Amino acid sequence: MDKKQLPKAKEVLLLVDVINPLNFPGAEDLASPAIEAAKCIRKLKAQLRRQGIPTIYANDNYGVWQSDFKDLIRSCKKSPGPAAKLVTLLPPQRGDLTILKPRHSAFLGTPLDLMLDQMGVKTIILAGFATDSCIQLTAMDGFLRGYQIKVPSDCTAAESAQHKKQSLEHMQRILKCSIKPLSHG
Amino acid sequence: MDKKQLPKAKEVLLLVDVINPLNFPGAEDLASPAIEAAKCIRKLKAQLRRQGIPTIYANDNYGVWQSDFKDLIRSCKKSPGPAAKLVTLLPPQRGDLTILKPRHSAFLGTPLDLMLDQMGVKTIILAGFATDSCIQLTAMDGFLRGYQIKVPSDCTAAESAQHKKQSLEHMQRILKCSIKPLSHG
Amino acid sequence: MDKKQLPKAKEVLLLVDVINPLNFPGAEDLASPAIEAAKCIRKLKAQLRRQGIPTIYANDNYGVWQSDFKDLIRSCKKSPGPAAKLVTLLPPQRGDLTILKPRHSAFLGTPLDLMLDQMGVKTIILAGFATDSCIQLTAMDGFLRGYQIKVPSDCTAAESAQHKKQSLEHMQRILKCSIKPLSHG
Amino acid sequence: MDKKQLPKAKEVLLLVDVINPLNFPGAEDLASPAIEAAKCIRKLKAQLRRQGIPTIYANDNYGVWQSDFKDLIRSCKKSPGPAAKLVTLLPPQRGDLTILKPRHSAFLGTPLDLMLDQMGVKTIILAGFATDSCIQLTAMDGFLRGYQIKVPSDCTAAESAQHKKQSLEHMQRILKCSIKPLSHG
Numbered sequence: 001m002d003k004k005q006l007p008k009a010k011e012v013l014l015l016v017d018v019i020n021p022l023n024f025p026g027a028e029d030l031a032s033p034a035i036e037a038a039k040c041i042r043k044l045k046a047q048l049r050r051q052g053i054p055t056i057y058a059n060d061n062y063g064v065w066q067s068d069f070k071d072l073i074r075s076c077k078k079s080p081g082p083a084a085k086l087v088t089l090l091p092p093q094r095g096d097l098t099i100l101k102p103r104h105s106a107f108l109g110t111p112l113d114l115m116l117d118q119m120g121v122k123t124i125i126l127a128g129f130a131t132d133s134c135i136q137l138t139a140m141d142g143f144l145r146g147y148q149i150k151v152p153s154d155c156t157a158a159e160s161a162q163h164k165k166q167s168l169e170h171m172q173r174i175l176k177c178s179i180k181p182l183s184h185g
Numbered sequence: 186m187d188k189k190q191l192p193k194a195k196e197v198l199l200l201v202d203v204i205n206p207l208n209f210p211g212a213e214d215l216a217s218p219a220i221e222a223a224k225c226i227r228k229l230k231a232q233l234r235r236q237g238i239p240t241i242y243a244n245d246n247y248g249v250w251q252s253d254f255k256d257l258i259r260s261c262k263k264s265p266g267p268a269a270k271l272v273t274l275l276p277p278q279r280g281d282l283t284i285l286k287p288r289h290s291a292f293l294g295t296p297l298d299l300m301l302d303q304m305g306v307k308t309i310i311l312a313g314f315a316t317d318s319c320i321q322l323t324a325m326d327g328f329l330r331g332y333q334i335k336v337p338s339d340c341t342a343a344e345s346a347q348h349k350k351q352s353l354e355h356m357q358r359i360l361k362c363s364i365k366p367l368s369h370g
Numbered sequence: 371m372d373k374k375q376l377p378k379a380k381e382v383l384l385l386v387d388v389i390n391p392l393n394f395p396g397a398e399d400l401a402s403p404a405i406e407a408a409k410c411i412r413k414l415k416a417q418l419r420r421q422g423i424p425t426i427y428a429n430d431n432y433g434v435w436q437s438d439f440k441d442l443i444r445s446c447k448k449s450p451g452p453a454a455k456l457v458t459l460l461p462p463q464r465g466d467l468t469i470l471k472p473r474h475s476a477f478l479g480t481p482l483d484l485m486l487d488q489m490g491v492k493t494i495i496l497a498g499f500a501t502d503s504c505i506q507l508t509a510m511d512g513f514l515r516g517y518q519i520k521v522p523s524d525c526t527a528a529e530s531a532q533h534k535k536q537s538l539e540h541m542q543r544i545l546k547c548s549i550k551p552l553s554h555g
Numbered sequence: 556m557d558k559k560q561l562p563k564a565k566e567v568l569l570l571v572d573v574i575n576p577l578n579f580p581g582a583e584d585l586a587s588p589a590i591e592a593a594k595c596i597r598k599l600k601a602q603l604r605r606q607g608i609p610t611i612y613a614n615d616n617y618g619v620w621q622s623d624f625k626d627l628i629r630s631c632k633k634s635p636g637p638a639a640k641l642v643t644l645l646p647p648q649r650g651d652l653t654i655l656k657p658r659h660s661a662f663l664g665t666p667l668d669l670m671l672d673q674m675g676v677k678t679i680i681l682a683g684f685a686t687d688s689c690i691q692l693t694a695m696d697g698f699l700r701g702y703q704i705k706v707p708s709d710c711t712a713a714e715s716a717q718h719k720k721q722s723l724e725h726m727q728r729i730l731k732c733s734i735k736p737l738s739h740g
Contacts, residue, residue, distance in 0.1 A: 061296075068255055102296040103514050111246075111287040111294035117701065133544050140510050144473045146672065163543075166536050173533075174503050288699045302516065318729050325695050329658050331487065348728075351721050358718075359688050431666075438625055472666040479666035481616075481657040 007095075012121045013048050013055040015041065016106055016128035016138055018090045019069075019076055020059075022083045026159045031082035033157035033164075034129050038089040040154045041127045044182050045090070048125070056115070057098045058106035058138070069098045104134045107141035116147070123148040126177075127155035132167035143175040154181040191282075197306045198233050198240040200226065201291055201313035201323055203275045204254075204261055205244070207268045211344045216267035218342035218349075219314050223274040225339045226312045229367050230275070233310070241282045241300070243291035243323070254283045289319045292326035301332070308333040311362075312340035317352035328360040339366040377465075382491045383418050383425040385411065386476055386498035386508055388460045389439075389446055390429075392453045396529045401452035403527035403534075404499050408459040410524045411497045414552050415460070418495070426467045426485070428476035428498075428508070439468045474504045477511035486517070493518040496547075497525035502537035513545040524551040562650075567676045568603050568610040570596065571661055571683035571693055573645045574624075574631055575614075577638045581714045586637035588712035588719075589684050593644040595709045596682045599737050600645070603680070611652045611670070613661035613693070624653045659689045662696035671702070678703040681732075682710035687722035698730040709736040 018038065022031055045055055059072060069092075076087045092098060102109045116124070124147050126139055135156050142149050151171055158164035171177040203223065207216055230240055244257060254277075261272045277283060287294045301309070309332050311324055320341050327334050336356055343349035356362040388408065392401055415425055429442060439462075446457045462468060472479045486494070494517050496509055505526050512519050521541055528534035541547040573593065577586055600610055614627060624647075631642045647653060657664045671679070679702050681694055690711050697704050706726055713719035726732040 068253055070253055070255075102299050105510075105514055108514050109296035109299045114287050114294045114701075132540065136540075136544075137510055137514065140475075140507055144475055144478050144507065146669075166540070170502065170506075170536070170540070174506075290695075290699055293699050299516075317725065321725075321729075322695055322699065325660075325692055329660055329663050329692065331484075351725070355687065355691075355721070355725070359691075438623055440623055440625070472669050479669045481655075481664035484657050484664045 006097075006115060006118050007052075007054050009052070009054050009119050009121055011048075011053050011123045011125060012116065012119065013045060013053060013125045013127065014106060014112075014138070015045075015055060015057050015090065016126065016134045017058070017060055017130075018128045019057060019072055019087055019092075020083060020129060021076055021079060022081070022086070023079075029159040030130055030157060033161075035082060035085055035089070037127070037129070037155055037157040038086050040152070040182050042089050044125070044127065044152065044155055049093070053125075054119070055093075055096045056112070057092055057096060058101050058110070058112065059098070060134075061100040061102060069100060104137040105141040106134070106138045107145070113145060121147070123150065125150045125152065127152060129157050131156045131158040131164040133158075136167050136171060139171050139175050139177055143177070149175060150178040150180070152182040153179045154183055191300060191303050192237075192239050192280075194237070194239050194304050194306055196233075196238050196308045196310060197301065197304065198230060198238060198310045198312065199291060199297075199323070200230075200240060200242050200275065201311065201319045202243070202245055202315075203313045204242060204257055204272055204277075205268060205314060206261055206264060207266070207271070208264075214344040215315055215342060218346075220267060220270055220274070222312070222314070222340055222342040223271050225337070225367050227274050229310070229312065229337065229340055234278070238310075239280065239282060239304070240278075241284065241297070242277055243284050243286050243295065243297065245319075246285040246287060254285060289322040290326040291319070291323045292330070298330060306332070308335065310335045310337070312337060314342055316341045316343040316349040318343075321352050321356060324356050324360050324362055328362070334360060335363040335365070337367045338364045339368055376467075376485060376488050377422075377424050379422070379424050379489050379491055381418075381423050381493045381495060382486065382489065383415060383423060383495045383497065384476060384482075384508070385415075385425060385427050385460065386496065386504045387428070387430055387500075388498045389427060389442055389457055389462075390453060390499060391446055391449060392451070392456070393449075399529040400500055400527060403531075405452060405455055405459070407497070407499070407525055407527040408456050410522070410552050412459050414495070414497065414522065414525055419463070423495075424465065424467060424489070425463075426469065426482070427462055428469050428471050428480070428482065430504075431470040431472060439470060442470075474507040475511040476504070476508045477515070483515060491517070493520065495520045495522070497522060499527055501526045501528040501534040503528075506537050506541060509541050509545050509547055513547070519545060520548040520550070522552040523549045524553055561652075561670060561673050562607075562609050564607070564609050564674050564676055566603075566608050566678045566680060567671065567674065568600060568608060568680045568682065569661060569667075569693070570600075570610060570612050570645065571681065571689045572613070572615055572685075573683045574612060574627055574642055574647075575638060575684060576631055576634060577636070577641070578634075584714040585685055585712060588716075590637060590640055590644070592682070592684070592710055592712040593641050595707070595737050597644050599680070599682065599707065599710055604648070608680075609650065609652060609674070610648075611654065611667070612647055613654050613656050613665065613667065615689075616655040616657060624655060659692040660696040661689070661693045662700065668700060676702070678705065680705045680707070682707060684712055686711045686713040686719045688713075691722050691726060694726050694730050694732055698732070704730060705733040705735070707737040708734045709738055 076083045261268045446453045631638045
């Protein structure tokens, strides 16, 4: 393994399921808050990029066990509606890292923990969808592995505002996450 | 996660590092036995395909943390010499599965264990390169996780014939692998 | 490893942190609902025992990295108040299995997944403390690994009734847990 | 989890299966070289203890899934012959850490990786039995996780001198282990 290509960083931005076909049951309720959150994530990503903080895209492989992230991007771009909007707001840029995750948590069955360890990462800034599902389960796994987690509350979205709120409270109380929104950052 | 696309199978063919730029120190000693082994693997793969046994390609991501297996294939095809020969002998076919591995073992930091569990796999037929490195470390991890492992001795290659022999003996004795060659199969 | 001593079972009762010194901040709020839940767990355990369903105790090692479960039991028995009450209600019995867990989830850094796999377990009946912490994080890990999870709502307790309720709802909605109480079972 | 009780250390001595009933097939061939190696390990442990380097005992749970290391020690002490000799040569001392391992590798299904991470360990000094089995499989797992490994060749033993030699060569060549004996150290 060539270790040269992984940058060193204390912090990393982890974008969960932002490249997203939005074709699952309930996705119509997620689409609108997801696009609002994506606009915040776009600002956050630009700001962190200027500080040299790397971005990792962690995406569902959507049942296609063929390890091709570019195919996923192409397919989202072509779709009508909010999936294309998301990929337009948050296109992977030169130097961004990508992993495909087979489960809700970005840690399980992926190289994420090995990557973060090699990079020297201590703090994960976690953003994406949905707050009470893949974000919360990724936060749990990160917390259990000893990472400090930040979930800026305006950079994540769920199908229900109440579930988002309860999920953020759980992450703050049990998983010791900071949930301060970007807009107050 | 859409589970539909993973086939059910008791056995699976796991090809380790057969899509391989062969550009590491020592690769010139591996090239010739690797191509001989690849010819055997080609026969084995065709035979298993007729029996409905799926193939999984597990390849090094070669330091490019960008989850794109097709890029790796394209780059090997263009290379002069043995790397292109390998990919011509063992091209991924429709229905083959692929994973990218960050370490020597195909289990660590990959979805392999989750995939095999979902597929119902009990026996791994392990082939590829190099016998005493990625093959042996993958065999160890499979053995520790309770899989029965077969390493057909003519479907694997190492830089040194003696290291290959000792490694196969270790896998047979300690990891309880069958090492019966395909040609006697 | 001698595999003989692990019983075969489709279901297992997993008791999380029921042997518990109750000496952490907030424990005074947990003590009373924990003892109520322990009375339900006692019934559940007896009932499952008659059906031949094994019990696994998963307990925090409380910073003592010395793999001795009996010491933990002895120390709880001697303590005044609710810790002794808990161990009296739920004493490990002949044939019960025990593991020590270093983190909130009973899966991380323990042999639990290997044990369940060897036993042939598909369904985990999860009980113990606290609902929104070790129970929920264990449920998450079990869900991600493909187990069906039941959390009988009267066999678990938290420091706050509202947090318990929200946590059970999350486990039901996202982690697909059954939360039907024992008393309705 | 109370983290206070784990010492900070760059290096650690990991003793694999030195508390050992020696009652498996082939154990009679291991007993004599194991006792010779245990004498070296005893010196090594004393020397490292003076330098403040902690020792971790990793032992098979021998099918008894009941997390009690002291029981294992008691049972070995009572046995006639080499098992009692081993535990007399290498008794756990105040401050030594212990884990029970369900598989050959001391990493799988144990808190070892979490412990080493918390302690800040970079280098594992690995000793115990048998060289080509639990030692080599632990070395593989440690290597894959990025640890630097030392296997002092006189502090380990196998049933066959030739298997020991080949195993040490593999660990040196593939797993980048130092195998310099203690007596040359």
